Amino acid sequence: MTAPTRETLETFANPHPQRHYEIKTVCPEFTSVCPITGQPDFGTLTITYVPDQLCFELKSLKFYLQQYRNHGAFYEDVTNRILDDLVAVTQPRRMSIIADFTPRGGIRTSVTVTYPE
Numbered sequence: 001m002t003a004p005t006r007e008t009l010e011t012f013a014n015p016h017p018q019r020h021y022e023i024k025t026v027c028p029e030f031t032s033v034c035p036i037t038g039q040p041d042f043g044t045l046t047i048t049y050v051p052d053q054l055c056f057e058l059k060s061l062k063f064y065l066q067q068y069r070n071h072g073a074f075y076e077d078v079t080n081r082i083l084d085d086l087v088a089v090t091q092p093r094r095m096s097i098i099a100d101f102t103p104r105g106g107i108r109t110s111v112t113v114t115y116p117e
Contacts, residue, residue, distance in 0.1 A: 035072035
């Protein structure tokens, strides 16, 4: 299986670039695969950002995230890769992603990444 690629992501011009406002997108059906066990991982991604000149288009985000469905990666890697890709295509003023994964083996994990650091 090929690695997820940011080329799927599309953007549109921010209709109010002069204003500092926040966009929050919640993706409650995110799935990926554990690279060691092959077991599916399920989680909710909350993407919060302050756009500059560009915003990401939601349908393209859905298709982008679906690329992870059969991709083996650790929680930490998936969350950081998604942030890197979204920052690369939108160049926001600020962005954070919280990835809340459902419990597996009695352990629940949440990963938070931010831009800029």
